[in-house]
Amino acid sequence: MNKSNDPLIKVMIVDDHPTFRMGLAALIDSQPGMKVVAQYASGEEALAAYTPGTISVVLMDLRLPGIGGVEAIIGLLGRDPGVRVIVLTTYDADEDVFRAMQSGARSYLLKDMSTEEIAGTIIAVHRGSTEVPPRIAERLAERAQRQALSQREQEVLQLLARGRSNKEIGAQLFISEETVKSHLKTLFAKLRVRDRTEAAISAVRHGIIHLE
Structure with missing residues (x-):
C-alpha cells in the first residue's frame, strides 16, 4: 500500500x-x-x-x-x-x-x-x-569536506566536551593517557582545530556530539 x-x-x-x-x-x-x-x-x-x-x-x-x-x-x-x-x-x-x-x-x-x-x-x-x-x-x-571520526575518537570527543581531563577520559574508556593524547591529536587534525576548546565548540556546532 x-x-x-x-x-x-x-x-x-x-x-x-x-x-x-x-x-x-x-x-x-x-x-x-x-x-x-x-x-x-x-x-x-x-x-x-x-x-x-x-x-x-x-x-x-x-x-x-x-x-x-x-x-x-x-x-x-x-x-x-x-x-x-x-x-x-x-x-x-x-x-x-x-x-x-x-x-x-x-x-x-x-x-x-x-x-x-x-x-x-x-x-x-x-x-x-x-x-x-x-x-x-x-x-x-x-x-563532505571533513574527515569522519572513528567511534573511539567520538567517545573521546564526547568526554572532552563534558570537561573531562585526559586522565579521566582514559579511565572511563579503559585506555592510557598516551592513547588519549594520540586520539586527540588525530581528531584535532580531522576537525581542523588547535585545542580542546575549539574541538568541543566545533563538535557541537557540526552536530558530531550532542550535549543535551
Whole structure:
C-alpha cells in the first residue's frame, strides 16, 4: 500500500512534541491527496506498531526519547525497504544531515519550512524522488569536506566536551593517557582545530556530539 501509484498518500508522524504533532497532522490533512494515519511520540512506539506496506511516507524527528531518529529510520527500512522517510526536525548541523541521509532518509526538512514546501516534498518523495533543499545541500557539502571520526575518537570527543581531563577520559574508556593524547591529536587534525576548546565548540556546532 505504500507504492507510488496509490491514490492517497498515507503519512506517519514520529515526533515527541504532541502540540507540534497535532498541528502538523492538521496541516497535512488539509492538503489534497494525503492523510495522516498514524502518530507516535517515540521511535520505539513507531517500530512496535508499524506494519509493512501500510504507510506511504514517514515524517521522522531526529531527537526522540529512547532510540534516536536515525536508529528508527534504519529499523523501519529494515522491516520495509519500500517505505519512504523524510526527516523533519529543528536541527540542521551537517553531521545530523549526513547521518540521516546515510540511514536511508529521502529528504531532510526543517520545521520552519512552509506547509507548501513540506507538502511538496511529501509528494515528490512518495513518487520516488530524493529531495534535498539547497540549505541542506550546503550542510552535506560542508560534511563532505571533513574527515569522519572513528567511534573511539567520538567517545573521546564526547568526554572532552563534558570537561573531562585526559586522565579521566582514559579511565572511563579503559585506555592510557598516551592513547588519549594520540586520539586527540588525530581528531584535532580531522576537525581542523588547535585545542580542546575549539574541538568541543566545533563538535557541537557540526552536530558530531550532542550535549543535551
